[in-house]
Amino acid sequence: MITIALSKGRLAEQAIDLLEKAGYDVNAAREKSRKLILEDPKSGLRFILAKPADVPTYVEYGAADIGVVGKDTLLEEGRQLYEVIDLGFGRCRMCVAGPKELEGKLDMIPNKRVGTKYPNITRAYFEGVKNESVEIIKLNGSVELAPLIGLSEVIVDIVESGRTLYENGLEVLETVADISARVVVNRVSMRMKSDEIKPMIDRLREQVAIMNAEGREDK
Numbered sequence: 361m362i363t364i365a366l367s368k369g370r371l372a373e374q375a376i377d378l379l380e381k382a383g384y385d386v387n388a389a390r391e392k393s394r395k396l397i398l399e400d401p402k403s404g405l406r407f408i409l410a411k412p413a414d415v416p417t418y419v420e421y422g423a424a425d426i427g428v429v430g431k432d433t434l435l436e437e438g439r440q441l442y443e444v445i446d447l448g449f450g451r452c453r454m455c456v457a458g459p460k461e462l463e464g465k466l467d468m469i470p471n472k473r474v475g476t477k478y479p480n481i482t483r484a485y486f487e488g489v490k491n492e493s494v495e496i497i498k499l500n501g502s503v504e505l506a507p508l509i510g511l512s513e514v515i516v517d518i519v520e521s522g523r524t525l526y527e528n529g530l531e532v533l534e535t536v537a538d539i540s541a542r543v544v545v546n547r548v549s550m551r552m553k554s555d556e557i558k559p560m561i562d563r564l565r566e567q568v569a570i571m572n573a574e575g576r577e578d579k
């Protein structure tokens with residue numbers, strides 16, 4: 361039995377579709393209910409539906425063998441895992457954003473306050489990459505509010521379509537990282553359940569390669 365931790369929401373649905381295309385029986389995972397563990401003894405798969413930020417935790421501790429989770433969450437949580445596949449969906453960017461007036465002037469503001477749901481990514485970027493000390497203000501959502509209301513000069517947040525920034529008069533000032541959904545594997549499971557996990561990784565990789573090729577043809 362392989363236990364797969366899925367990030368509740370859109371990523372979970374896309375991950376289930378992908379497993380199905382790769383030839384796995386995902387009927388259990390498609391069950392419309394509020395159950396958090398969906399198991400199909402016949403197919404040998406058990407799905408757990410977790411909050412995205414908790415998926416790396418379940419996988420690191422071995423409560424799940426495999427997880428599907430955004431790179432943003434992996435960077436923020438910094439867990440000990442094997443990251444084995446870039447699934448190519450759930451694409452977005454982690455960005456520094458702020459008012460238009462700050463375009464090209466970000467480095468001139470000393471001791472900036474940065475509002476974010478991602479304090480670890482923000483610290484690694486400003487202190488590690490830019491060698492700059494900032495005050496990080498942890499928020500839990502609607503982060504775009506912070507510069508509008510004077511809580512912080514800038515934010516570090518996910519930008520997908522750019523619509524939230526645009527409608528709030530904000531702009532991308534710098535890109536921190538490209539984000540997409542990843543498959544992660546528990547380090548012990550990779551060895552102890554390699555008979556089941558390695559073929560699954562191969563089948564998923566094949567399927568992702570097909571999808572990427574189709575995507576290129578569409579362009």
Ligand code: PRP
Nearest residue numbers: 501502517518519520521522523524525
């Ligand atoms: C995310 C992110 C941005 C928005 C970006 O928010 O934090 O606010 O989506 O998407 P866009 O570029 O397509 O507009 P989410 O919906 O997760 O809500 P929250 O941050 O308020 O929790």
